[in-house]
Amino acid sequence: MVSTVTSYTDLRNRAATGTGYDGVVRVSAGGFYGTGVLLYGGAAVLTAAHLFSGNETSATVHFETATGKQDVASSRVLIAPTYDAANSSSDLALVWLSGSAPTAADRYQLYRSSDEIGQTMTLVGYGRPGTGGDGAMASYSGDPIRQKASNVFDADMSALKHQLASGMGWTPLPGSQLTADFDDGSAAHDALGQFLGLHQTGLGQSEGIITSGDSGGPAFIHGLVAGIASYSASLSQGDVKPDADGLVNSTFGEVAAWQRVSYFQQWLDQSLRSAYANAPSKPEEVQTRVSEGNSGTTLTYFLVQFKGVRSSLDQILSVDFATRDGTAVQGQDYVAASGTLKLYPGEVQAVIPVEIIGDNKSEPDEVFYLDVTHPVGGTFGPGVVTLTAMRTILNDDAGWIA
Numbered sequence: 471m472v473s474t475v476t477s478y479t480d481l482r483n484r485a486a487t488g489t490g491y492d493g494v495v496r497v498s499a500g501g502f503y504g505t506g507v508l509l510y511g512g513a514a515v516l517t518a519a520h521l522f523s524g525n526e527t528s529a530t531v532h533f534e535t536a537t538g539k540q541d542v543a544s545s546r547v548l549i550a551p552t553y554d555a556a557n558s559s560s561d562l563a564l565v566w567l568s569g570s571a572p573t574a575a576d577r578y579q580l581y582r583s584s585d586e587i588g589q590t591m592t593l594v595g596y597g598r599p600g601t602g603g604d605g606a607m608a609s610y611s612g613d614p615i616r617q618k619a620s621n622v623f624d625a626d627m628s629a630l631k632h633q634l635a636s637g638m639g640w641t642p643l644p645g646s647q648l649t650a651d652f653d654d655g656s657a658a659h660d661a662l663g664q665f666l667g668l669h670q671t672g673l674g675q676s677e678g679i680i681t682s683g684d685s686g687g688p689a690f691i692h693g694l695v696a697g698i699a700s701y702s703a704s705l706s707q708g709d710v711k712p713d714a715d716g717l718v719n720s721t722f723g724e725v726a727a728w729q730r731v732s733y734f735q736q737w738l739d740q741s742l743r744s745a746y747a748n749a750p751s752k753p754e755e756v757q758t759r760v761s762e763g764n765s766g767t768t769l770t771y772f773l774v775q776f777k778g779v780r781s782s783l784d785q786i787l788s789v790d791f792a793t794r795d796g797t798a799v800q801g802q803d804y805v806a807a808s809g810t811l812k813l814y815p816g817e818v819q820a821v822i823p824v825e826i827i828g829d830n831k832s833e834p835d836e837v838f839y840l841d842v843t844h845p846v847g848g849t850f851g852p853g854v855v856t857l858t859a860m861r862t863i864l865n866d867d868a869g870w871i872a
């Protein structure tokens with residue numbers, strides 16, 4: 471991706487393997503490709519719905535990690551039910567993997583607060599490289615490169631519609647899209663400064679914007695997925711023409727839009743939960759001793775239940791959680807996970823999935839823990855600040871154990 475200030479040959483723009491972006495993947499469907507991001511639980515990739523505009527129902531996910539390249543076919547594609555192509559609203563799709571994601575691929579949690587505007591984010595993707603001065607390189611024919619850049623979420627996209635009215639041919643769903651502009655430090659190319667009075671002239675050489683092929687790629691705030699790249703635009707209003715060439719080619723002065731993950735988190739969480747295989751629905755079904763497996767990863771589930779009374783029917787409850795090593799070690803025996811679990815209106819329980827890493831080594835049975843903290847909307851009981859559950863990974867490999 472990513473049109474950057476300096477050339478793609480500048481390694482500062484590279485999202486190299488082993489640097490925290492190995493869960494950012496290329497997603498190909500119907501002869502085209504975009505970008506996607508592997509979500510918590512490791513079972514599904516989040517990307518843009520418009521990659522499937524030819525009604526493709528499958529995709530291939532291309533991983534590039536510190537342990538090499540690996541392609542995994544999809545088992546199912548779910549387009550957001552509210553997707554509105556004409557307005558690029560709810561431009562999101564979930565792609566479930568037919569096999570395990572590489573354990574070296576990062577899994578990401580969602581950015582859940584609605585304070586994104588004004589924050590710096592990091593955009594990552596496999597789009598056609600280019601620079602703000604010249605635009606995306608139409609002639610680029612090399613392998614897709616995973617690049618990164620930074621920008622600032624300046625506004626909700628609907629604020630631009632409010633300002634430009636018929637000068638913008640689509641109507642973003644208010645609150646559901648975030649926008650950033652591609653700045654070069656000048657007022658002349660500060661699109662959102664000129665249109666909305668949001669004067670922010672960029673992040674210097676780390677500034678960047680999406681290009682074709684970046685669609686579906688993540689924008690991270692503090693390592694959490696806050697946006698999914700959706701489209702870019704060359705906007706003007708009368709004599710205000712921040713994009714010097716008037717073409718949608720990812721030059722300075724253009725704007726881009728990301729689907730706002732915090733707005734869609736309920737749909738994302740509940741879609742992922744509804745697809746967990748063999749998840750427990752009551753405490754008696756929870757398996758605290760789980761077989762290790764011999765390859766890939768398998769999910770074990772922690773069941774969190776709320777036994778209190780909501781202050782109102784639409785109250786959203788939450789807890790924070792984090793895995794912790796016992797004799798089992800994260801990254802070798804299980805995939806570390808930490809984040810926030812929300813219980814939406816009507817829900818009194820949900821599961822937290824953790825991936826167990828399979829192998830053929832004979833080892834003792836090993837344990838790890840999940841700590842649950844910070845209950846919102848109830849307490850754990852007098853004086854209790856942390857709930858802890860343990861899982862035992864059962865060795866299933868023959869051999870001598872000393």
Ligand SMILES: [Ca+2]
Pocket residue numbers: 621622650651652653670671672673677
């Ligand atoms: Ca900017």
Ligand SMILES: [Ca+2]
Pocket residue numbers: 651652653660661662663668669670671672
């Ligand atoms: Ca700006």
Ligand SMILES: [Ca+2]
Pocket residue numbers: 605704713714715716717718719720721722724
């Ligand atoms: Ca342009």
Ligand SMILES: [Ca+2]
Pocket residue numbers: 762763764765828829830831865866867
């Ligand atoms: Ca095994």
